[in-house]
Amino acid sequence: MLASVRSSTLDGIDGAVVDVEVHVTNGLPAFTIVGLPDASCREARDRVRAAIESSDLSWPMQRITVNLAPTCVRKVGAGLDVPIGLGILAASEQIPLESLADISAVGELGLDGSLRPVPGILPMVDVLETGRVIVAAADAGVAALGAGDRVRPVRRLRDIVDVVSDGLPWPHVEPPLHDDEIIDEPDLADVRGQASARWGLEIAAAGGHHLLLIGPPGGGKTMLARRLPGLLPDLSPEAARLVTRVHSAAAIRLPGTGLVRRPPFRAPHHSASMAALVGGGSGRVLPGEISVATEGVLFLDELGEFAPSVLDGLRQPLEEGVVRVARSGVMREHPANVLLVAAMNPCPCGEGGSVSCRCGPSSRLRYSRRISGPVLDRLDVMVHVDRPSPTALLDREPGEPSSVVAERVARVRELAASRGARTNAALNREQLEDAAPLDSEATDVLHQALVDGRLSARGAMRVRAVARTIRDLDDAGPAIRARDIYSAIGFRVRPPLGGCDA
Amino acid sequence: MREDACAAVLSGLTGATPLRLHNLLQERSAREALRAIESASIGTEVAPTDVLAEWQREINRVDMTAESARLDELDAHVSTLHDPVHPPQLISDIDPAPLLFRRGTLPDPSLVHVAVVGTRRASSIGREVARELGLGLAEAGFVVVSGLALGIDGEAHRGALLADAVPPLAVVGSGVDVVYPKRHRDLWEEVATVGALVSEAPLGGRPEPWRFPARNRLIAAFSDLLVVVESRHSGGSLLTVEQALRRDLQVMAVPGSVRNRAADGTNQLLVDGCAPARDVTDVLVALGLSEVAVATRRNEPEVGVPEPEAVGTGASPMHSAAGIGDSAAVVGRTAVVLDAVDDGPTSLDEVVDRSGLGVIEVYAHVEELVAAGLVVHDGSRVRRQY
Numbered sequence: 019m020l021a022s023v024r025s026s027t028l029d030g031i032d033g034a035v036v037d038v039e040v041h042v043t044n045g046l047p048a049f050t051i052v053g054l055p056d057a058s059c060r061e062a063r064d065r066v067r068a069a070i071e072s073s074d075l076s077w078p079m080q081r082i083t084v085n086l087a088p089t090c091v092r093k094v095g096a097g098l099d100v101p102i103g104l105g106i107l108a109a110s111e112q113i114p115l116e117s118l119a120d121i122s123a124v125g126e127l128g129l130d131g132s133l134r135p136v137p138g139i140l141p142m143v144d145v146l147e148t149g150r151v152i153v154a155a156a157d158a159g160v161a162a163l164g165a166g167d168r169v170r171p172v173r174r175l176r177d178i179v180d181v182v183s184d185g186l187p188w189p190h191v192e193p194p195l196h197d198d199e200i201i202d203e204p205d206l207a208d209v210r211g212q213a214s215a216r217w218g219l220e221i222a223a224a225g226g227h228h229l230l231l232i233g234p235p236g237g238g239k240t241m242l243a244r245r246l247p248g249l250l251p252d253l254s255p256e257a258a259r260l261v262t263r264v265h266s267a268a269a270i271r272l273p274g275t276g277l278v279r280r281p282p283f284r285a286p287h288h289s290a291s292m293a294a295l296v297g298g299g300s301g302r303v304l305p306g307e308i309s310v311a312t313e314g315v316l317f318l319d320e321l322g323e324f325a326p327s328v329l330d331g332l333r334q335p336l337e338e339g340v341v342r343v344a345r346s347g348v349m350r351e352h353p354a355n356v357l358l359v360a361a362m363n364p365c366p367c368g369e370g371g372s373v374s375c376r377c378g379p380s381s382r383l384r385y386s387r388r389i390s391g392p393v394l395d396r397l398d399v400m401v402h403v404d405r406p407s408p409t410a411l412l413d414r415e416p417g418e419p420s421s422v423v424a425e426r427v428a429r430v431r432e433l434a435a436s437r438g439a440r441t442n443a444a445l446n447r448e449q450l451e452d453a454a455p456l457d458s459e460a461t462d463v464l465h466q467a468l469v470d471g472r473l474s475a476r477g478a479m480r481v482r483a484v485a486r487t488i489r490d491l492d493d494a495g496p497a498i499r500a501r502d503i504y505s506a507i508g509f510r511v512r513p514p515l516g517g518c519d520a
Numbered sequence: 521m522r523e524d525a526c527a528a529v530l531s532g533l534t535g536a537t538p539l540r541l542h543n544l545l546q547e548r549s550a551r552e553a554l555r556a557i558e559s560a561s562i563g564t565e566v567a568p569t570d571v572l573a574e575w576q577r578e579i580n581r582v583d584m585t586a587e588s589a590r591l592d593e594l595d596a597h598v599s600t601l602h603d604p605v606h607p608p609q610l611i612s613d614i615d616p617a618p619l620l621f622r623r624g625t626l627p628d629p630s631l632v633h634v635a636v637v638g639t640r641r642a643s644s645i646g647r648e649v650a651r652e653l654g655l656g657l658a659e660a661g662f663v664v665v666s667g668l669a670l671g672i673d674g675e676a677h678r679g680a681l682l683a684d685a686v687p688p689l690a691v692v693g694s695g696v697d698v699v700y701p702k703r704h705r706d707l708w709e710e711v712a713t714v715g716a717l718v719s720e721a722p723l724g725g726r727p728e729p730w731r732f733p734a735r736n737r738l739i740a741a742f743s744d745l746l747v748v749v750e751s752r753h754s755g756g757s758l759l760t761v762e763q764a765l766r767r768d769l770q771v772m773a774v775p776g777s778v779r780n781r782a783a784d785g786t787n788q789l790l791v792d793g794c795a796p797a798r799d800v801t802d803v804l805v806a807l808g809l810s811e812v813a814v815a816t817r818r819n820e821p822e823v824g825v826p827e828p829e830a831v832g833t834g835a836s837p838m839h840s841a842a843g844i845g846d847s848a849a850v851v852g853r854t855a856v857v858l859d860a861v862d863d864g865p866t867s868l869d870e871v872v873d874r875s876g877l878g879v880i881e882v883y884a885h886v887e888e889l890v891a892a893g894l895v896v897h898d899g900s901r902v903r904r905q906y
Contacts, residue, residue: 213872217879232900364900378641379670383703402900404867466891488880501884504891508868508883511899 019043021108021115023101024122026145027093028138030303030350031267033145037087038098040105045081051102053086055093062096065127066103073131073176078110092302096126097136100152103127103175117182120149125157131175137269140164140262140276152178155191160266160276163259203248203280204241207419211410215242218401218509220423223249224430225487226441227480228336228358228396230321233403234368239361242403243317246359247283248420250314251428257313260353264312268305281314288323296331296354297343303350306343308335316356322363322388329393332358336396339444355440360397362389398443398480399509430490442487450479454486459500467507481506525588526550527598531619532722533575538734540567542618545600550619554579590723596623596696609633613741614766617720621696624716627663627689632807635665635739635764637757638672638749643782644898646750647675649774649799653747654679654688656800662807664688665743667735668708668717670701672749672757677711687715689742693735695725736760740767745807747797749774751785758785772797772806850894853877857885858894858904865901 021040026033049063062084067077084102086093100123107113124142126134133154136142143151143164150170153161158171171191172178180186209216215231215238222229223246231239253261261278272278286295286307293299297306308316318324335341335354342351365377366385377385431441437453439445445453456464464481467473473481484506485498492502527550530536543566544553556562557575566572591598599606601618608629610617627633636653638646654664654676664680666673668690680688690711694700696719699708711717720738721731736756740746740763748771751757764771773794776783790796797803850858853875860866860874872882886902889895896905 211869213869213879214883217883400899402867404869463891470891492880501881501888504884504887505880508887508897511887511897 019109019111019115021105021118023105023108023118024146024149025098025101025124026122026142027091027097028095028142028267029091030348031138031141031264031305031309031352033138033142034091035145036091036093036098036101038101038105039085039087040102040109041083041085042078042106042109043081043083047079047081049082049084051084051086053084053089053093054091055086055098056095058096059086059093059098062099062102062127065096065099065129066106068129069099069127069131069175070103070106072129073174073179075107075112075176075179076110078106080110082106082109094302095136095138096134097124097138097142099127100125100133100175100178104178107179113179113183121152121182122146122149123152123178124161125152125154125172127175133172133174138267140266143169144263158191160262160272163262163276203420204245205248205420206245206423207416209238209242209245209417210413211406212238212242212403214401215403216417216423218399219246219249220427220491221484221487221509222246222357222359222399223423224427224442224491225434225484226357226431226443227398227484227487228443229360230394230397230400231359231361231403232364232400233361234405235363237403237405239403240317240319243285243315243319243359243361244283245420246317246357247281247315249424249427250281250357251424251431252279253281253313261313264305264309264353268310270310282311283315283317284311285317285319288318288320290324290328292325292328292331295328296335296341297350297352298345303343303345303348303352305352306341308332308341308354308356309352311356312353313355314357316358318358318360320362321360322366322385324388326388326390330390333390333392333396358397361403394512395474395476398484400512401509426491429494430487433490433494442483442490445483445486447479450482450486454482454489454498455496456482456503457497457499460485460498460503463500463503467503473507473510477510481510484509521551521554521584522588523550523600524591524598525584526554527600527619528587528591528621528723529554529579529582529584531598531621531720532725533578535567535571535574538615538617538619538720540571542601542616543567545602545618549602550600587723590697594623594697594723596621596723598622607742609742610738615737615741617738617741620718620720621723622716622718623696623712624687624714626716626718627686631661631663631686632745633663633665633689633743634803634807635743635746635760636672636676636749637666637736637739637746637760638676639751639755639757639782639785640669640671640673641752641782642671642675642750643776643780646672646774646776646780646782650675650749651679651682653749653774653797653800653803654681655683657803658683658685658688660800660804661686665739666690667732667739668692668704668711670703674704674707676749677707681707681710681714687711689715690717691735691738691742692717692719693721693731694727695719695721695723697723698725698727700727732756733759737763740764740769743769745770745772745803747772747774747803748786748789748794750776750780750782751789752782753784753788755785758789761789770795770806772803774798850889850892853881854885854888857882858889861886861889861895861902861904863904865898865903867901871902 019042023038025036025038027036051060070077108115108118126136128134135154135156139157140160143161151165151168152170152172155171155173161169170188177189181188258277258279284307295306296308297303339355340351341354365382367376434442485502488505489502558579562572599620601611634657650672657664658680663686666676677688699705736759739760746764746769748757761771771794773786773789775796776786856875860871872879890897895902
């Protein structure tokens with residue numbers, strides 16, 4: 019007998035429909051899966067057999083062939099366990115064949131016959147456009163974002179059999195608790211002193227400008243960076259969906275309601291490989307940290323310790339907002355709209371510039387050489403983060419809270435949207451001409467900075483965008499003034515990495 | 521056989537110390553010396569017999585035409601003590617240098633030579649002082665002598681080149697064709713083209729550690745005065761000081777902060793009785809020029825100093841010598857910010873605190889002051905610039 023159950027698998031951050039065809043016939047008992055399954059998918063046999071037997075159903079001692087169509091798509095993970103199980107039950111006449119006509123299923127089976135959640139449930143459910151969709155109870159919230167009330171959350175394989183063969187109603191599954199109301203974002207009010215760095219964060223958040231924090235260890239670079247997502251507005255519905263899809267595909271824990279509403283914050287360790295950062299894998303393309311952080315903040319602590327090739331791999335995604343990763347046979351485009359925040363010490367000992375620096379010129383040079391100029395050039399706002407002074411540390415007065423800053427940030431972001439760009443940093447050359455006209459004095463200042471060699475042509479464009487954000491934060495006047503340009507240049511001056519000989 | 525190629529070969533012989541070469545060349549030309557070694561007619565007053573035998577073997581293997589071609593290709597020259605262009609200071613020196621490779625044109629020996637040396641691991645302020653000294657001395661008509669090393673030496677050369685007046689003289693430890701440190705390739709070429717670059721090491725001579733004390737002796741031998749800008753507790757520049765003292769040169773040291781490790785050696789020199797060199801004027805006064813004379817000399821066009829107007833377009837903030845006059849022109853809140861910036865490096869947060877203004881405003885005024893050449897902002901700190 020032949021049975022067919024609709025399901026789907028994960029292909030990058032997208033789902034792909036898979037028809038699970040199960041053929042049960044007489045012959046020596048055997049079980050074969052064909053159709054490009056990966057290892058975890060191939061192991062389905064043992065899980066499905068145990069699950070069927072634990073559910074008071076019987077495993078047909080016949081020749082079983084499972085075909086996963088279309089065969090050209092690589093099937094990954096254990097999400098096909100449930101459809102394979104259902105297919106076997108139907109093909110061995112334990113449940114009615116026709117009951118599977120308008121059902122699709124995605125889920126992993128436990129040996130006890132329970133359904134388990136699988137990574138990437140949202141993109142997988144997204145492609146199952148009609149009929150009821152059976153998922154594990156724990157996946158119910160996220161799956162509902164894609165299939166709405168067509169979702170049938172189930173706890174055990176036996177429950178499905180009861181519904182389709184005995185006509186029992188679908189079991190009621192309690193929706194998971196909403197625990198995302200507690201937003202665990204640290205607040206800027208905890209930061210003492212650090213006047214420049216606060217503004218650096220605010221400008222970066224408001225204009226979407228990539229930020230570089232340089233300073234000695236213990237200055238609070240990481241602490242500051244962690245407070246950046248709290249300044250960003252909630253994700254738009256489209257962005258929230260996109261981020262949820264990516265997080266689902268990357269097997270990152272989603273909030274209880276399923277939808278990621280706050281901008282993500284990702285801080286990969288500096289030992290991260292190229293595949294971990296931009297995405298990849300063997301034979302398939304998993305989203306990397308830059309995609310997981312899309313619409314949020316990607317924090318690279320100890321920038322100087324990242325492998326230079328990995329950092330260079332970020333250049334194209336930072337420029338285009340998407341990352342294209344190719345592996346043999348697959349090419350995937352993943353979102354990569356991140357606000358990059360990098361932190362580094364000025365030199366290996368961390369004291370760079372001050373008289374207590376113990377680094378020789380060559381070690382300082384080696385340190386600075388690890389970071390490519392083009393990557394540094396994309397960090398438009400730079401602040402030096404010093405260890406706070408003791409008086410600032412003992413100051414009882416809390417700083418301005420994140421919520422107040424976030425209001426200003428949201429206002430500037432709305433202005434950018436009215437100019438037709440996501441953020442001021444994303445304004446292209448023509449949009450900048452319109453949105454950031456320079457008054458005559460500002461033109462002179464920018465011109466002089468170019469003549470003096472303090473700015474490159476690219477740097478001048480970036481300074482203009484940052485100046486736009488600074489003016490927006492001030493009074494949102496139409497033209498860019500000389501003082502806005504000066505401030506923007508001030509936030510662009512790099513410390514002498516590697517000393518003056520470089 | 522070309523005389524210069526012969527000299528080049530002699531310098532490359534194993535164990536050819538300056539003293540041995542001096543004895544060898546005292547009464548012979550380089551060509552005659554080579555012949556004499558070949559025919560084993562050199563006495564043991566020059567070198568022990570085993571060394572002479574080794575020299576004989578080495579000379580037999582030498583390709584003289586290749587050596588000549590190499591010199592021509594580099595546009596390098598070799599002079600011996602018989603040569604009229606050989607620097608007279610080196611012949612009369614207590615450790616004479618009988619043989620010298622050079623690229624570029626040696627400065628007129630009648631000009632006053634001032635050595636500006638210091639540590640390779642210099643502080644940023646040290647570098648700046650070195651550059652200003654190089655600039656000021658060259659503008660005042662002195663030959664700046666240094667070693668082209670990283671840090672102070674390189675900056676002294678850079679300053680001297682910036683002056684566009686008297687070109688500098690670099691004494692290096694490796695062969696004139698072996699750029700060391702590699703990072704100074706451009707500077708090396710510029711000094712060799714505009715000024716002069718000399719070395720005792722043979723062509724292709726590696727920058728081996730033992731060559732540098734000998735190089736330091738040459739720096740001392742060339743110079744009439746030595747200024748140490750920054751030196752660590754037991755830095756190599758102190759060897760140059762020793763060589764200078766053996767030659768009765770006046771040694772000056774730039775005072776540094778007591779917290780600056782790079783200035784430990786120079787501060788010790790001051791304790792030991794060196795004259796302090798706070799700026800170019802101190803050095804010029806030590807050379808016997810009164811401050812008035814310095815001022816007029818600086819404005820004399822025939823010394824090769826560019827007219828202030830010619831450089832006043834702000835191409836380099838260093839040229840805005842009238843800094844104090846300019847700061848009087850700063851008004852309003854910019855002046856408040858300028859008041860909050862002091863001579864020591866100050867963090868921008870401190871400037872914000874002191875001025876009581878907003879961060880964005882402070883950043884704007886600081887950059888305005890940077891553009892006016894009154895303040896230096898290195899990305900982490902700001903300080904006054906005069």
